[in-house]
Amino acid sequence: MKKLINRPEDVVREALEGVAAAHPDLVRVTYDPAVIVRADAPVQGKVGIVSGGGSGHEPMHGAFVGMGMLDAACPGEVFTSPTPDQMLAATQAVDGGAGVLHIVKNYTGDILNFEMAAELAGAEGIPVEAVVTNDDVAVQDSLYTAGRRGVGVTVLAEKITGAAAEEGRDLATVAELCRRVNANGRSMGMALTSCIVPAAGVPTFELADDEMEIGIGIHGEPGRERLKVEPAHDVVRRLAEPILEDLPFSSGDDVLAFVNGMGGTPDLELYIVYNELRKLLDAGGVRIARNLVGSYITSLEMAGCSITLLKLDDELTRLWDAPVKTAGLRWGA
């Protein structure tokens, strides 16, 4: 294992120290329990938005804390759920009197721990609504999941609900919006290489020099099938067609097309994937009204990509376009 780290057990804490030092204008960091909180939290009268999960998926979630997106993120150890006390501390820190939304990716540990934190917060008089994202069409159940996994849609939901909360919408409305984003979004990913979890020191899985895994999970969980590597044109078809059929997306739909790198894939390749995707969608009459191309929900240094499509309406588009100021996404302000 070759990584730019000190001791594997210190990876998350030391990275958090780096984040705190680099972005004091955006966030403050607490360590016991570990929470990344928006610098000006709690914002009085605003619904607080909290997400979290295992580390190793950066910039998600910590770099999405800031104006117009998350109020707090709870970083677990690498690929390990954060604990209920992290989520409770985050919820307390961002409660501005309008309640708190938990955005939870569908993994068993995350679900259980966020539920426990929500109960504890509720007992303290903080109203919490939780929305689970489960947009990955690759497999029905998986290694860490009952039902579909939550992946790329989570990034989009954090941006869109963050904008709505910033506008002063109430908790029920923001939660309903989050469910709508999840209901209208679908994703699928693939890998060319495994990643190495620092504490494990060896690859999570083995792929031959001429193989790829279609439908991979963001922790390297098995996907749909292992195939010989194909040109980008064919890889995109294998990811996009199951997504299009699942919702289904139809000719005339406006979508946000999100091409995501898994961590070890250069932008050059992501734009080739985007180019193939837009040709495929054009051919089917699906219009890309907005796009996001880059590595936003990663699996450490895994090489590969995922595609997420979100069916847009005027409200979702407007909230996507609203100002955001975080380390990972920033525009309009």
Next chain:
Amino acid sequence: MKKLINRPEDVVREALEGVAAAHPDLVRVTYDPAVIVRADAPVQGKVGIVSGGGSGHEPMHGAFVGMGMLDAACPGEVFTSPTPDQMLAATQAVDGGAGVLHIVKNYTGDILNFEMAAELAGAEGIPVEAVVTNDDVAVQDSLYTAGRRGVGVTVLAEKITGAAAEEGRDLATVAELCRRVNANGRSMGMALTSCIVPAAGVPTFELADDEMEIGIGIHGEPGRERLKVEPAHDVVRRLAEPILEDLPFSSGDDVLAFVNGMGGTPDLELYIVYNELRKLLDAGGVRIARNLVGSYITSLEMAGCSITLLKLDDELTRLWDAPVKTAGLRWGA
């Protein structure tokens, strides 16, 4: 070789098609010759800023085209200089009557081709000034260079001169500013793995499973020494100390600290590197007034990082903070 591409010979063109499709609000792309031009170029009365070089270093330079940064970028084939006709076309496209600055990284091919383009543009009555960046302290001469290589400072120079041009400064002033940024900036990089150039199909160099290369170039050119892998704490010392000694930076200096990923290194590791760097600088009395942490000048999927320090003054700080709106850097507008 496993990459998300179609034919290796189509990599750059297809990625450019993806960029054009994803960012029509920011850029337009021409293909013969290949140039990425700011969507609203030429901006009348503004100095035009052009850079370029081999592809494979994304987001540099193409994703730095837009308001407050570059007016055009010339993408060569992967790790290959663009041709004089690309640079001439870029210069013509961005000339708004106030002349054009060429920002050229110090590699022999880039220098020759930009010189030829400047002569041709001059013959057409377009005043051109060229500034060469050569901030890499690792080696004096290298595989593709007489003198030091131009690396991370180039990103900072593009941002800072872009802001000055936006304010309406004249060509001589903007060029002088670019020389000042280069004179006050120093960099050094390292690699844990090689990258694979698509047209070659094999790693550019071989590194053993327990080795790193200190002082690597952004095309995988040999550095200072090959060593056993060390903790991040020691790696940062090996990069930062030669940088600090070279300018030299002194106690009391304000700096912009830029921790750059080579492409295959997760953000988690870059923030650990940043954390080590700020502790080292703190101990020496050097104050980090601004920072940039992320993968901005890459070597395809190479794992590794570079550190760039730029000594700041009030003017450089103000121009760094000025609004920028590009695919790769965006804030304040």
